[in-house]
Amino acid sequence: MEGPLAEAAKGERFHIITPLLESWALSQVVGMPVFLKYENVQPTGSFKIRGIGHFCQEVAKKGCRHLVCSSGGNAGIAAAYAARKLGIPATIVLPEGTSLQVVRRLQGEGAEVQLTGKVWDEANLRAQELAKKDGWVNIHPFDHPLIWEGHGSLVQELKAALGTPPGALVLAVGGGGLLAGVSAGLAEVGWQHVPIIAMETQGAHCFNAAIKAGRLVTLPDITSVAKSLGAKTVAARALACMKDFKIFSEVVEDAEAVSAMQRFLDEERMLVEPACGAALAAIYSGLLGRLQAEGRLSPSPASVVVIVCGGNNIDSGELQDLKARLGQG
Numbered sequence: 001m002e003g004p005l006a007e008a009a010k011g012e013r014f015h016i017i018t019p020l021l022e023s024w025a026l027s028q029v030v031g032m033p034v035f036l037k038y039e040n041v042q043p044t045g046s047f048k049i050r051g052i053g054h055f056c057q058e059v060a061k062k063g064c065r066h067l068v069c070s071s072g073g074n075a076g077i078a079a080a081y082a083a084r085k086l087g088i089p090a091t092i093v094l095p096e097g098t099s100l101q102v103v104r105r106l107q108g109e110g111a112e113v114q115l116t117g118k119v120w121d122e123a124n125l126r127a128q129e130l131a132k133k134d135g136w137v138n139i140h141p142f143d144h145p146l147i148w149e150g151h152g153s154l155v156q157e158l159k160a161a162l163g164t165p166p167g168a169l170v171l172a173v174g175g176g177g178l179l180a181g182v183s184a185g186l187a188e189v190g191w192q193h194v195p196i197i198a199m200e201t202q203g204a205h206c207f208n209a210a211i212k213a214g215r216l217v218t219l220p221d222i223t224s225v226a227k228s229l230g231a232k233t234v235a236a237r238a239l240a241c242m243k244d245f246k247i248f249s250e251v252v253e254d255a256e257a258v259s260a261m262q263r264f265l266d267e268e269r270m271l272v273e274p275a276c277g278a279a280l281a282a283i284y285s286g287l288l289g290r291l292q293a294e295g296r297l298s299p300s301p302a303s304v305v306v307i308v309c310g311g312n313n314i315d316s317g318e319l320q321d322l323k324a325r326l327g328q329g
């Protein structure tokens with residue numbers, strides 16, 4: 001496994017600088033320029049490779065001999081990809097309902113796949129157990145400073161591409177790693193005043209529940225179809241971000257996330273998973289306009305950026321199933 005290629009990979013960048021493009025159709029919806037940050041075109045299909053890739057490289061430098069990652073899918077694919085490049089074996093632990101296409105992708109990256117429990121939290125417990133073995137390291141999918149540091153690169157790219165700060169930044173929240181990383185990135189480039197619209201689906205709304213309670217809350221179950229937003233408890237760091245950043249936490253129904261997926265497919269010709277549909281729903285559902293009407297967002301911001309977080313948990317058949325389940329068939 002060890003070799004010159006694996007050694008070089010410790011200093012390589014695993015993510016790509018993704019395109020930031022103005023969407024004509026989305027700009028029409030809100031009457032202002034909407035820019036899409038296309039994280040779905042990352043080599044692993046989502047933004048996760050930024051933070052996970054960085055985390056894996058750092059532990060590889062410290063002599064890690066086996067990587068373990070629990071995941072709703074996308075963090076696992078990022079970890080398996082990084083592990084293969086680094087020449088380190090990986091075990092990815094996912095909930096039982098994980099799609100065959102995700103399992104195949106993981107196996108294609110050379111990872112061992114374990115399916116356990118109904119939701120991610122259960123897979124996480126198993127991963128923690130496995131990582132007790134000597135030389136094994138658990139790569140947490142969202143709750144670690146190295147993950148946040150890695151995700152921060154996304155904001156540096158935004159700054160380089162836009163120059164001036166956008167009027168708002170829309171992203172999806174699962175366990176809050178993307179939120180924590182983007183917040184850190186905003187602070188780093190001096191854009192900490194940029195409002196963040198943090199989107200979740202009902203039934204995977206642990207961030208919103210925590211804000212309402214004023215402390216971390218563990219949801220009894222994940223009932224949303226957006227399984228990759230399905231952490232029962234948000235990272236403490238994400239909740240702490242509320243103090244230092246202007247964050248609007250918003251929750252949409254599954255149906256809104258899924259119609260956003262369909263509309264995005266029709267208008268932008270790209271298929272994303274429900275987690276990403278939740279972010280897009282901020283535009284399509286009129287939420288942005290509502291925040292402006294309520295005076296909470298500037299009425300004429302220069303632009304809005306939506307992070308198209310992507311995701312592998314989707315194909316045309318799955319989209320049909322989701323629509324049928326939600327009465328949109």
Ligand code: PLV
Nearest residue numbers: 071072074075174175176177178228311
């Ligand atoms: N997904 C994690 C956690 O799942 C995973 O294991 O892949 N958008 C997409 C496409 C995602 O895959 C995720 C996280 C998010 C958004 C939310 O990111 P987070 O967890 O950093 O808030 C249970």
